[in-house]
Amino acid sequence: MxxxxxxxxxxxxxxxxxxxxxxxxxxxxxxxxxxxxxxxxxxxxASTVSGVDLIVGARTGSLNLLLYSVFRIGAPTNNISWESYQQIISDSNVAWAIPIALGDSHKGYRVMGTNANYFQHFSYGNQKSLKFSEGGGFEGVFGVVLGAEVARQLGYSLGDKLVLAHGVASTSFSLHDDLPFTVVGILEPTGTPVDQTLHVSLQGIEAIHVGWDRGVQLPGKGLTADNVKDQELTPDSITAIMLGLNSRMAIFTVQRRVNQFPEEPLLAILPGVALSELWQMMGLxxxxxxxxxxxxxxxxxxxxxxxxxxxxxxxxxxxxxxxxxxxxxxxxxxxxxxxxxxxxxxxxxxxxxxxxxxxxxxxxxxxxxxxxxxxxxxxxxxxxxxxxxxxxxxxxxxxxxxxxxxxxxxxxxxxxxx
Amino acid sequence: MAIQLDHVRYAYPEAPEDVVLNISEWSVSDGERVFVHGPSGSGKSTLLNLLSGMLVCREGCVSILGERLDKMSARQRDRFRANQIGYVFQQFNLMPYLNAIENIELAHIFSHRERKRGGVKRAQELLAALNIVPSDWYKPSSRLSIGQQQRVAIARALVNKPALLIADEPTSSLDQENRDNFMSVLMSLATENAITLLFVSHDMSLSRDFGRTDALADVNRSR
Structure with a gap:
């Protein structure tokens, strides 16, 4: 009542x-x-990256490096030369290394140049590694592996051809339309920025940029699909490196070595530490x-x-x-x-x-x-x-x-x- | 004695100099029916509030059915009122958003007789005795006519079988027909249940139904 x-x-x-x-x-x-x-x-x-001991990039703020290498937010300040990359991964403490080259995009989704190590060693969440829902990793120069969301949103399936754009704006006028890529693999959804990324080989990134200078394609200097194979497609530089070490004990040794790298100013960060810095910044x-x-x-x-x-x-x-x-x-x-x-x-x-x-x-x-x-x-x-x-x-x-x-x-x- | 007042003086705490009620002696015996009339401002509301225990005086004694209201705790007074005193106002006798049965039940839950059991059944009996048709029992009481509302108010006042019923100008918003109807059911129910009835009104034509008529101006010597 x-x-x-x-x-x-x-x-x-x-x-x-x-x-x-x-x-x-x-x-x-x-x-x-x-x-x-x-x-x-x-x-x-926090679940975006796991199992990576160090991330190496050009010297910048550690947050900036974390954001552009892992979250594809913001732009890299500078690149790492290929020689430095070779030198760093030759360190005896390094178990594996994932090179990352950023800067291109496809319909607003970012393109990341990397190598096969990425699919083998990159993990997210609770040590979950990447899995293919269709196809597999890239064998040739012009293979592209799509993140789950990219494939779903843009409706691509294996064998489809797509053209990358120079720069990361969602509408780009400078297309690498002379050299299309073929979808060779689609990843399973991860709930991380991987889903929004198109992965291509470093050689592919290098190939489409031959004959480009300061963001503009110089007429007549580019490659065609036919003469690609004759070229030596070693990149001059990459954007960042993810490192896995043999022992966690070596993290600070390697970090110090990278930070004191004599040839060029570099920065190595621990993803976990950089994330907690991010929280501190977000705290307010x-x-x-x-x-x-x-x-x-x-x-x-x-x-x-x-x-x-x-x-x-x-x-x-x-x-x-x-x-x-x-x-x-x-x-x-x-x-x-x-x-x-x-x-x-x-x-x-x-x-x-x-x-x-x-x-x-x-x-x-x-x-x-x-x-x-x-x-x-x-x-x-x-x-x-x-x-x-x-x-x-x-x-x-x-x-x-x-x-x-x-x-x-x-x-x-x-x-x-x- | 149903009501016994002795040397009662009352002034509201905000104006202690202004004695609104000053009754040296006044009583109503058990089963008596008393008609009290007086102009507004004669201390009528104050008297009725004192009798129902809504106001408490610190001077003199107020006893109802042999119990000293002024000596009770607040809780005891509330319980005493629920059990022993039925009260019918001029208007707003029912919660407008509750139906007739719920209104009667609501009055029933504060009494300790029969411990909340049988409230609905008793409500239905009373409503039937008051000529309220069953189709009106479950309407929100705001949708009943004024005449019906006043009759439901009698049922609400009598549900706990009180010994004293106070009616405060209950007919002044009713037309002739409804007034006669109201008076006849009130009188027959009061007789049936042997209830002491204190009826306050300025409509002197109603006083013929009562054995005793008091002018409040004679009882209250405050002015």
Missing amino acids: FLRLAIKSLQNRKGSVMMTVVAIGVSIFVLLGIEHIRHQAKKSF FEMTLRLISLIVLVSAVLGLGAMLLASIRERAQEIRLLRVVGAPPLFLFLLIETEAIVITVFGIVLGVAGLSLCMVLVQEVLSARMGLHLDVLTFTAESLILIGWVLAATFLVAAVPSMSAFNNAKSVVGKALP
């Missing part, structure tokens, strides 16, 4: 109650949404987001309190009636509190439902555009604690109108002067 009274009373004030439920719902949406994306982004970023941003979502929530809860407080005035007669049938003041206090909690619970349900729906809709876009893989909304202990706090805040704020009802209901003790 108690809960029925609270719910029917709320139904009776549908308009203002619905607005308040929506306000609470929106704030829950923002709060849990930010929390979820924060978690997922961390998980997604995260705090700001959480603070904003908290403020949104506080204002929604205060709105709820204001709505209930205003309703107490309108309900003076209801309170008098309840009193006359014998309701103690505590009953009225709890009635208003219950109404507040019911509103918040509905708000939470609305917010969570909206967020789940949004996640399903946004998943696709985020995965395709940013390589960010979001799981569907799950309740972590942290988000349950947040919901607990929301309910506690509701109870606290609703204490104001509830006390008002309580005081309205108390018997007035008369005082007559003698």
